[in-house]
Every structure is written in C-alpha cells, then in structure tokens.
Amino acid sequence: MPDEPPASRVRRPRMTPERELELLTTTIDVLREVGYEALTMDAVATRARCSKATLYRQWPGKPQLVAAALYATRPVDASAIDTGTLRGDLLAFVTTLAAQAEQDTALIAGLGHATLTEPALALALRESLIEPEHEHVLSFVRRAVERGELAGTPAAMAFLPQLLFAALFTRRLFEDAYADADYLVGFIDGAVLPALRNS
Known part of the structure; x- marks a missing residue:
C-alpha cells in the first residue's frame, strides 16, 4: 500500500469562480456598511460563511481582498x-x-x-x-x-x-x-x- 502524502501536501479543491465571486461580493457589502478601516477579514468570513483561512489562501490580506472585490464587482x-x-x-x-x-x-x-x-x-x-x-x-x-x-x-x-x-x-x-x-x-x-x- 503506497504511503499517504503528508497532510501539508494534500491538495485542497480549488475555489469555484462562483464561490470566489460570492466572497468578493460579500466583501463589497461589508465594505459599504462599515468602511475600509472597520472592515476585517473576520467580518467578511463570518458574513460569507467561510473560515478566515479560506480568505487568506486566496488573498494575502485586506488590501488585496478589497482591490480584488472592487475589480470583480x-x-x-x-x-x-x-x-x-x-x-x-x-x-x-x-x-x-x-x-x-x-x-x-x-x-x-x-x-x-x-x-x-x-x-x-x-x-x-x-x-x-x-x-x-x-x-x-x-x-x-x-x-x-x-x-x-x-x-x-x-x-x-x-x-x-x-x-x-x-x-x-x-x-x-x-x-x-x-x-x-x-x-x-x-x-x-x-x-x-x-x-x-x-x-
């Protein structure tokens, strides 16, 4: 039986374009409500029903997430x-x-x-x-x-x-x-x- 790959090497399924757009649209919704300074990755994750780690896998931080959200929407x-x-x-x-x-x-x-x-x-x-x-x-x-x-x-x-x-x-x-x-x-x-x- 072949060795199983370490957990760190297990490939996670890629986010679908539809789910990515949903996260970015949610980011814009939160941004409109609270403004940039008060927006947090935690708030977006909670609203989008995902983990904060999911956001960080796609975007390095809040500035990049907001810029991507503005472009996508x-x-x-x-x-x-x-x-x-x-x-x-x-x-x-x-x-x-x-x-x-x-x-x-x-x-x-x-x-x-x-x-x-x-x-x-x-x-x-x-x-x-x-x-x-x-x-x-x-x-x-x-x-x-x-x-x-x-x-x-x-x-x-x-x-x-x-x-x-x-x-x-x-x-x-x-x-x-x-x-x-x-x-x-x-x-x-x-x-x-x-x-x-x-x-």
Whole structure:
C-alpha cells in the first residue's frame, strides 16, 4: 500500500469562480456598511460563511481582498467596449458607471482617504484595479487613432483616466449632485472630446 502524502501536501479543491465571486461580493457589502478601516477579514468570513483561512489562501490580506472585490464587482468591463467610435466607447463606459454613482461616490471617497494612511491599499488598488482599467480606457483612444478619427496620439490622452474619474466622483463636492448620465454625456462632449481632438 503506497504511503499517504503528508497532510501539508494534500491538495485542497480549488475555489469555484462562483464561490470566489460570492466572497468578493460579500466583501463589497461589508465594505459599504462599515468602511475600509472597520472592515476585517473576520467580518467578511463570518458574513460569507467561510473560515478566515479560506480568505487568506486566496488573498494575502485586506488590501488585496478589497482591490480584488472592487475589480470583480465593477459595473462595467472596459475591455468589452468597442462601439466603433471614440465617442461611443467613452459614453458606453461612463453611462454605465453613472448608474452606480450615488452608491459608489461615498465608497470611493472613503477608500481614497484610506490610501493616504495605508500604502498597501494604494498599491493593491493601482495594481489590481486602476492600472488594468486605465489601460482599457486608453485603448479607446488608440483605436480612434488607428481608425483615423484622431490625427495622432493626443497629449490629453495621458490624463484621460484621471479626467473621467474626477468627473464621476467629484460632482457631489462641486454641485451637491451625483454624476448622472446626462452630466457625464455633457462632460464627454464638452470637455473630454475637445481635449482629445485639439491636443
């Protein structure tokens, strides 16, 4: 009879994609309720009905778990957008985000504050969420250049992700309103497209 492998070498079944999404969605639910500072791996594990060890097998810590949760539950997948025009791509991106602006503005503001005191969170958000999504958004402009919509790569392209992010999450501060679809369409037509076409 062959020797049985030591317990440390026994392979555990991999988590299914459905279960992983359930854990990440639960993380967002807890994050919305208590904020980043008060969120703990224990609280997520309790809500998700799993062990804390299960979470740590998938994510090294709270910053990585939160970043993964934000990426997995993002309202729009920019990589899937290709309408055939630069304006169409930009509108498809921002109008989908507008539907969640009211509930996401406070969440993003809280995370922004947390990154000031927790570099690990800032790094996790950049690596897992911001940089991949920024690259997809910049691809809207690259395709426009390839189609001949733009004469060349515009200087404003380097600031496009920041422009969109600011429009989405700062309207509440300036106008006491959330960034709805009408506001964002006006922003794209009045500010973003002119900047890209004239730079």
